[in-house]
Amino acid sequence: MADDLVSSSVAPQTQEIIHINDLSLYYGAARALVDISLKIRENVVTAFIGPSGCGKSTLLRCLNRMNDLIDNVRIDGSCEIGGHNIYGSEVDVIELRKRVGMVFQKSNPFPKSIYENIAFALRLHGMTKKSDLDATVERSLRQAALWEEVKDRLHSSGLGLSGGQQQRLCIARAVAIQPEILLMDEPASALDPLATAKIEELVLDLKKDYTIVIVTHNMQQAARVSDYTAFFYLGKLVEFNTTRKVFTNPSHKQTEDYVTGRFG
Amino acid sequence: MQRHFDQELSLLKQKLLTLASHAEEAVSNSLKSLLERSDLQARTVIETDSLLDAMEVELDEMCISMLALHSPIASDLRLITTAMKITHDLERVGDEATTIARRVIELNTEPQLKPYIDISRMGLLALAMLKDALDAFVHGDSVKARAIVPRDKQVDQIHKQLRKELVNSMIENSASITRALNIMVISKSLERVADHAANIAEEVVYLYESRDIRHSHDNDISAPASEPL
Numbered sequence: 061m062a063d064d065l066v067s068s069s070v071a072p073q074t075q076e077i078i079h080i081n082d083l084s085l086y087y088g089a090a091r092a093l094v095d096i097s098l099k100i101r102e103n104v105v106t107a108f109i110g111p112s113g114c115g116k117s118t119l120l121r122c123l124n125r126m127n128d129l130i131d132n133v134r135i136d137g138s139c140e141i142g143g144h145n146i147y148g149s150e151v152d153v154i155e156l157r158k159r160v161g162m163v164f165q166k167s168n169p170f171p172k173s174i175y176e177n178i179a180f181a182l183r184l185h186g187m188t189k190k191s192d193l194d195a196t197v198e199r200s201l202r203q204a205a206l207w208e209e210v211k212d213r214l215h216s217s218g219l220g221l222s223g224g225q226q227q228r229l230c231i232a233r234a235v236a237i238q239p240e241i242l243l244m245d246e247p248a249s250a251l252d253p254l255a256t257a258k259i260e261e262l263v264l265d266l267k268k269d270y271t272i273v274i275v276t277h278n279m280q281q282a283a284r285v286s287d288y289t290a291f292f293y294l295g296k297l298v299e300f301n302t303t304r305k306v307f308t309n310p311s312h313k314q315t316e317d318y319v320t321g322r323f324g
Numbered sequence: 325m326q327r328h329f330d331q332e333l334s335l336l337k338q339k340l341l342t343l344a345s346h347a348e349e350a351v352s353n354s355l356k357s358l359l360e361r362s363d364l365q366a367r368t369v370i371e372t373d374s375l376l377d378a379m380e381v382e383l384d385e386m387c388i389s390m391l392a393l394h395s396p397i398a399s400d401l402r403l404i405t406t407a408m409k410i411t412h413d414l415e416r417v418g419d420e421a422t423t424i425a426r427r428v429i430e431l432n433t434e435p436q437l438k439p440y441i442d443i444s445r446m447g448l449l450a451l452a453m454l455k456d457a458l459d460a461f462v463h464g465d466s467v468k469a470r471a472i473v474p475r476d477k478q479v480d481q482i483h484k485q486l487r488k489e490l491v492n493s494m495i496e497n498s499a500s501i502t503r504a505l506n507i508m509v510i511s512k513s514l515e516r517v518a519d520h521a522a523n524i525a526e527e528v529v530y531l532y533e534s535r536d537i538r539h540s541h542d543n544d545i546s547a548p549a550s551e552p553l
Contacts, residue, residue, distance in 0.1 A: 257327075264328045283393040284329070307392045 071287040071302035074102040077271060078123065078241070083137035085118055085127065092118050094295040095137070100288075105263060105272045107286035107303065109279055111318070114292040116275045120243050123273065124160035125153050141241070158185065161234035165246040167226035169218035169233075174201075174210050177218045177229055178236045185237055196236055203269075204232035205262050224255025231262065235270070242266065244274040248281065260285050279319055283307045291315045329394055333403060336386055337462075340407050340414075343379045344458045347414040348451065350376065350421035351517055355447040357428045358510065359440060366432075369425035376418035383411040399531075406531040410461070413520040413527075417454065420513040420520075427506040427513075437493070437503040442486045446514040449479050453521035457528060466532040472525035473537070479518035483511050 078100035085093040093115045100106050108116035121127045122139055125146060138145045146156055170177050178197045187193055197214070201207040206228040210221070218229050227247060234242060244263070248256040263272060263285045276282050282289055283303060290300040291314075299306060299315040310316045317323050350369050357365035387408045390396065396404055453472050460469035490504040490511075526538050 261327060280395050283395070303393065304389055308388060 071304065072101065072104050074104060076100065077102045077142055078273075079138075079140040080119075080122075081138045081140070083119070083122065083135065083139060085115075085122065086132075086134045086136075087130070088132045092295050093122075096297050098290060098297060098300055100271065100273060102271050103267055103269075104287040105267050105274060105285055106288045106290065107282035108273065108275045108290050108292060109277070109282045109318070110292035110298075111323075112277070113294075115295040116290075116292050117245055119292070120245055120273060120275050123241070123243055124157050124162055125151075126157075126162065128153065158237050159239050160241045160243060161237070161239035162243045162245070163227070163230050163234055163247050165249050167223065167230050167250070169221070169226050169229050171217070171219060173215045174218050174221070174229060175214040178233050181233060181237055200232040200236040201229075203235050203266065204228040205258065205265070206232055222255070224251050224258060227251060227255070227259060228262065231259075231266075235266070239270065241271045241273065244272065246275055246277060249277065256281070279307075291318060293318070329390075329396075329400070332386075332390060332394075333400065336383070336390070336404070336407055339379070339383055339386070340410060341458065341462065343376065343383065343411060343414050344454075346372065346376055346379070347417040347421070348454055348458075350418050351424075351447070351451055351454070354421040354424035354428065355444070355451075357425055358431070359444065361428075361432050361436070363429055363432055366425035366428040370422050373418055373422040376415055380411050380415040384408060387411075402531050402534060406527045409527050410524050413523045417517050417520050420516050423513045424510050427510050431503060431506050434503055437500055437507065440507075442482055442489075443507065443510060443514065446479055446482050446486075446511060446518075449475065449482075450514050450518040450521060453479075453518055454524070457521045457524040460525065460528045461531070464532050466529045469525040469528035469532075470537070473522050476518050476522040479515055483515040486511050 076099040078098075080096055080098040080100075083093055083096040084091060096115075096119060108120060110116050118127065122135065123141070123146075127133045127135070135147060138147060140146070141156075141160065144151070170180060172180065175197055178200050179193045182193055182196055187196065198207060198211075201210060206225060209225060210216075210229075218226065221229060227250075231242075231247075247263075248259040251259065260281060263274065266272060267287075274282070274286065286303045288300065289303045289306040291298045291306065291310075291312075293314060299310060299312045301311070305311075306315060307319055310319060350372055353365055354369045356362070357369060387404050390404050391401075394400075453475050456468060456472050460466065460472070487508060490508050494501045494504045523538075526536075529535060529537050
């Protein structure tokens with residue numbers, strides 16, 4: 061098989077940088093994730109798919125400890141990024157979330173200008189020189205494929221952008237602090253088809269620089285953008301393989317039934 | 325908006341044209357091996373067939389992947405389904421070239437029965453049809469593709485005529501039977517190459533006009549319908 065094909069046929073065999081080992085998560089007494097073991101590769105797009113309530117967003121939030129913000133959450137097992145357990149007592153969660161950025165389903169730009177949406181976090185992380193801020197804002201907006209659309213109105217409100225533009229602004233904000241990993245929780249589910257297509261193209265561009273994990277309930281989206289796909293059901297990992305394998309010849313009947321629309 | 329998927333479609337076209345080039349070359353070389361009575365040339369054609377087979381498998385796998393992962397519609401869907409059909413036709417063209425080459429090796433064990441004028445003419449006509457069908461594919465020229473289909477009749481006529489002559493030859497001279505049968509097989513193979521070229525032309529019309537002209541009558545083929553679908 062030619063190795064110059066894009067993700068739809070050959071999945072890159074890059075280094076595994078996220079190791080999830082026997083991870084279980086409990087909301088109180090309810091077990092939402094059951095013994096998940098999964099290795100995610102660097103600079104690829106990994107999709108989490110499955111019916112509503114299967115645990116895919118819960119697992120995504122484990123990767124940057126966003127579940128810490130929820131009361132009564134308990135985790136067993138471990139999650140290592142770059143060889144370090146992110147649930148270790150010595151881990152600085154703020155630093156973790158700098159390395160592992162997140163984009164949410166509903167875009168949430170700050171009620172500030174487009175420029176300040178990005179510069180705000182940069183200043184918090186110690187960047188003060190205007191020329192550095194300007195350059196980083198431009199780089200981030202270019203990476204998010206938004207620069208050409210907003211370069212002449214950087215000081216206008218971010219809330220004045222369209223839904224798709226707001227989401228790309230949030231992506232720009234996330235990449236501005238140069239994370240290693242980008243988590244995307246249904247980033248396009250609130251967008252129209254054209255805006256969705258732009259986000260998908262952006263994801264394919266961004267994987268050159270970032271490791272991307274995307275949760276989506278849209279199977280065709282997972283098929284289009286991801287290199288690897290993990291299928292979850294009732295908190296369990298049913299199947300994890302190259303997207304090509306999952307969508308052309310899944311190993312498990314449950315996966316086949318889900319991707320063909322027979323259930324879920 | 326340029327899509328990543330467009331790169332995959334370009335790669336598909338590129339690989340298809342590479343297969344086409346190999347298939348054309350195989351037929352051309354098999355004819356050359358006949359006219360030059362060259363076993364070496366014939367064996368090279370036979371050995372190259374496995375490359376065409378492998379390319380067919382690769383292209384089919386690409387197309388299946390693209391269908392599964394991108395849910396293409398409209399012209400993208402037609403391109404992929406057409407590519408699968410053209411791939412099959414081209415692989416069969418390669419098989420016909422191999423058949424010709426095998427017959428050449430047998431023919432070369434005896435003196436030449438007669439000058440290969442008709443065979444040569446058939447070969448040139450079939451190769452021209454194939455070349456034109458692939459040009460039509462590359463340039464999106466469905467009018468050119470439509471014009472190729474009726475040309476198959478000319479190749480069929482020559483094959484029919486040649487078959488008659490070879491039967492007469494066999495009746496008149498039993499020592500010529502083996503050679504005549506081998507030439508008949510070669511003639512049939514070239515006739516099949518022309519059929520495959522006509523198939524490809526029909527597929528090109530479907531790709532660019534979204535009209536299926538297979539099994540149509542001549543007067544339905546020559547010009548596109550006045551109203552688009």
